[in-house]
Amino acid sequence: MYEFQDESSHPTIREAKILLNLAKYNHPNIIMAYDDYFIFGKMNSKIHCLILELFEEGNLKVKIDTGIVLGLHSEESAFFFFEQILKAVDFLHSRGIFHLDIKVKFNFNIKLF
Numbered sequence: 864m865y866e867f868q869d870e871s872s873h874p875t876i877r878e879a880k881i882l883l884n885l886a887k888y889n890h891p892n893i894i895m896a897y898d899d900y901f902i903f904g905k906m907n908s909k910i911h912c913l914i915l916e917l918f919e920e921g922n923l924k925v926k927i928d929t930g931i932v933l934g935l936h937s938e939e940s941a942f943f944f945f946e947q948i949l950k951a952v953d954f955l956h957s958r959g960i961f962h963l964d965i966k967v968k969f970n971f972n973i974k975l976f
Contacts, residue, residue, distance in 0.1 A: 881960060892950045892951035894918060894974045918974055947973035 882896035889895070895916035904910045951973065955962055962975065 875911060890951065890954050892947050894976060944973050945957050951975040
């Protein structure tokens with residue numbers, strides 16, 4: 864367990880602050896962060912908690928392959944979702960944020976996390 868000596872310098876704290884800052888834009892393709900806080904664990908260790916939007920994940924590949932998205936064909940489905948991913952990445956890049964590990968959550972709308 865990591866002991867937070869300087870909380871602001873820890874990578875997970877920095878990422879949480881970025882997500883919380885992005886929340887003010889309410890972008891439809893970026894997962895929403897609501898709050899973060901610390902709780903004390905065993906032996907006075909600090910545990911960082913981040914409250915995120917509930918987003919039930921689906922299998923995007925299956926949806927694209929079977930074309931079960933708004934009655935579109937497989938290629939149209941792929942374009943529909945790829946466009947959302949590009950919009951989210953463009954939004955992040957326009958604010959100087961570069962994401963190395965893009966995780967896609969799916970529920971007919973793409974959300975980057």
